[in-house]
Amino acid sequence: MAVEGNERGKAPAVDEPTVAVLGLPGFQLLEVSEFDGELEYLVETTDTLVGCQRCGTIARPKDRREVVLRDLAHADRPVRIRWRKRVWCCVDPDCPAKTWTEASWLAEPRRHLTNRARTEICRRVGQENASVALCARNFGVGWHAAWAAVTDIGTPLADDPERLEGVRAVGLDETMYLHARRGRRRVLVTGVVDVDTGRLLDVFIGREAADLRRWMATMPPPWLDRIEVVSVDPHEGYRSAVVGADPATGRRSPWGHVTVVVDPFHLVRLANQAVTKTRQRVQQEALGHRGWKDDPLYGIRRLLLVGAERLGERGWARIHDGLERGDALDEVTEAWIAKEKLRDVYLTDDLAIATARLDDAIAFTSASKVKEVKTLAKALCRWRTEILAHHTTGASNGPTEAVNLTIKSVKRCGRGFRNFNNYRLRLLLVAGVRWQTQPVTRLRARPRLIARKGGGHGRGGQAA
């Protein structure tokens, strides 16, 4: 399709629906060609009357300069836009402006991607956790151009203070960032999660008290004040920074007022670990090797971690049989009972009942001779208040764990990260930003497919 360029006035009427469909307001489409499965639009702006940026005199069109941009795909075909940019010049010989090239909403100067293509790359990387390399390939640009789109558009989204609004309870949990290598210790990062919505609020390097204090110092004090509950895994570093004063300055913690909760997930995991460690030690001591397929304890290694109320008749029979043959001193049995007693704490919402059950679990584990169970007893004593706080606040770190899974998938998708700031941005875009995309009407609803005159350009894929 070729349409005469019209220098004086409006673009020809026939072109308006086309421009609306393509979402190119302010442009006229001169030509569409297709080769090798790619579409190419030849366009120019409809501006014909432009004032000089410096003196305001009506400018004179001087020249055309063509730029080629990569745009959003259209009807499954990659799109190139060939934009015949106007070069204007000022007619006033004394004006310092001389000549300039026109600008438009379509693309920033010297970019190879249109703004909406860049927004789409950022959205895919964030909302869909697509890899930057894949986006770069899809848009026919280099990795750096695609990543620049992610940082330019994503950073304001990640830094938006509105993201932090309305948070009442946060969860802290660590994930691996870099594994240990020769000459480098492993690096852990802490994720800060809004426990009520499961959104990632921030990540920082480290998981010790000093790391958490450093991060708190970067957060707005009124925001820290509004937090009521902090949910942690049973790790002393977090608790001492949340509750205790800074040993370096003696200043009280900005979170001195919050209720610290140890969440059920981590506690049950601790109890499960006690069962597994006991089983492995007993196995090793009795048979002199790690579990083999037909060893009695090895055969029930997973069943031992299943909650008692979920064991069927066959499960019970297998556990009894396995323990009878492999657990001569009843050590694994004891660890298993300890785990079940701890799980019982969470089978009630009643604080008094939960307290009684926890104290029963503490008494049982403290009296045990099994060293793994004794270790568990120590943890239960140390965290008794925080364990019971679960029943008063109802806070759980479950959402934090869900975010941890997302974090792992981001890491896999990024094939490992070396730059922490890039890593943080990726994580926040995937797990911390609410993506608002154009809602799609149901197909059976009222049809609205008539392109309006001078219709606005498409809003699909725009991040807000």
Ligand SMILES: [Zn+2]
């Ligand atoms: Zn001028």
